[in-house]
Amino acid sequence: KQEVTQIPAALSVPEGENLVLNCSFTDSAIYNLQWFRQDPGKGLTSLLLIQSSQREQTSGRLNASLDKSSGRSTLYIAASQPGDSATYLCAVSSSGYSTLTFGKGTMLLVSP
Amino acid sequence: SAVISQKPSRDICQRGTSLTIQCQVDSQVTMMFWYRQQPGQSLTLIATANQGSEATYESGFVIDKFPISRPNLTFSTLTVSNMSPEDSSIYLCSVVGRASTDTQYFGPGTRLTVL
Numbered sequence: 001k002q003e004v005t006q007i008p009a010a011l012s013v014p015e016g017e018n019l020v021l022n023c024s025f026t027d028s029a030i031y032n033l034q035w036f037r038q039d040p041g042k043g044l045t046s047l048l049l050i051q052s053s054q055r056e057q058t059s060g061r062l063n064a065s066l067d068k069s070s071g072r073s074t075l076y077i078a079a080s081q082p083g084d085s086a087t088y089l090c091a092v093s094s095s096g097y098s099t100l101t102f103g104k105g106t107m108l109l110v111s112p
Numbered sequence: 113s114a115v116i117s118q119k120p121s122r123d124i125c126q127r128g129t130s131l132t133i134q135c136q137v138d139s140q141v142t143m144m145f146w147y148r149q150q151p152g153q154s155l156t157l158i159a160t161a162n163q164g165s166e167a168t169y170e171s172g173f174v175i176d177k178f179p180i181s182r183p184n185l186t187f188s189t190l191t192v193s194n195m196s197p198e199d200s201s202i203y204l205c206s207v208v209g210r211a212s213t214d215t216q217y218f219g220p221g222t223r224l225t226v227l
Contacts, residue, residue, distance in 0.1 A: 034215060043204055044155075044218040089154065093216075099145055100206075100216060102154040 002027045006090050006103035013080055014111055021075040021106045023090030028071050031098065035064050035075050036089040038105070044089065048075070080110045114139055114207050116219035124225045125195055132191045133222045135205035140185035142208065146178075149202040149221070161188040161205075195226045 003026045013019055023033070032051045036044040048057045048064040050073070056065040063076040077084060087107045091100035115138040125131050135144065144161040159167040159180055167180035182188040192199050202221045208214060 036218075041223065043220040044206075046215045046217065049215045091155075091216075099157045099160065100155075102156075104154040 002030075002092060002094065002101045004090055004092060004101050004103035006088075006106050008106060009104065010107040010109075012109045012111065015080060015082060017080050017110075018076070018078050019080055019108070021077070021088050021090075021108070023073040023075070023103055025071045025073075025092050025101075027094075028068050029094065030068065030092045031095045033064075033066055033073050033090065033092050034100065035062075035073075036091065038087045038089060040086075047088075077108075080108075082110050082112050084108060085110050114141060114217040116205060116207060116217055118205060118219040118222050120222060121220065122223040122225075124227065126227055127196055129195055130191055130193045131195065131224060132189050133203055133205075133224075135188045135190070135219055137186045137207055142185070144182060144188050145206045145216075146180060146188070146190045147204045147206060147218075149204065151200070155204065158190070158203075161190075192224065195224075197226045200224055200226045 005024045007022045030052050034049045035047045037047050038044050050057050050066045061078040066073045087105040089105045091102045093100050117136045119134045146158040147155040148158050149155045157170045158173045159169040161167050161180050161182040163182045177193055179191045202223050204218050204221045206216050206218045
């Protein structure tokens, strides 16, 4: 059974810092990995999707990497801003059109 | 991309009653899912909503408690039956885009509180 772990559970940084969120998964036979953002009381917003054949994806200040063989992914946020404050969720799928297994998330607080 | 709406956005219900949550997608999709997010926890899959047939439930979830309908490729409902305070959660529907390599899109969620 796939298990997804995210470290740290919570992170507080001052504005402008670069930061890294970590995600690990137990079964390396994944189809893709996604990073989501969840704001309090709201649904999920997809940030980045990495296919199993890819090593990284970038969107603006966000960069996600994937090392499938070691079961790890990182989400790098450059020049953090207070608007980045949210819970970041990592999720993996085992095949196309399949369901996602989620980690518990990292709660990020960026202070002005 | 897919735009998903859910109704209601939130509700407060009494123990023993039932609530039906609606999920509407702006385009036809193959796969629709229902997730639950209990307070302080991550998302847990309840079931896959299959068009024209019975939903496929995950371990720990049963049809009598969470009946699901999916009459067409753009709409699904989840009912939370005979509610107890332990059912207080955010319920989210999600869909996979047109391609199997596409991202999953999530609705805004329904925040349910059971008293």
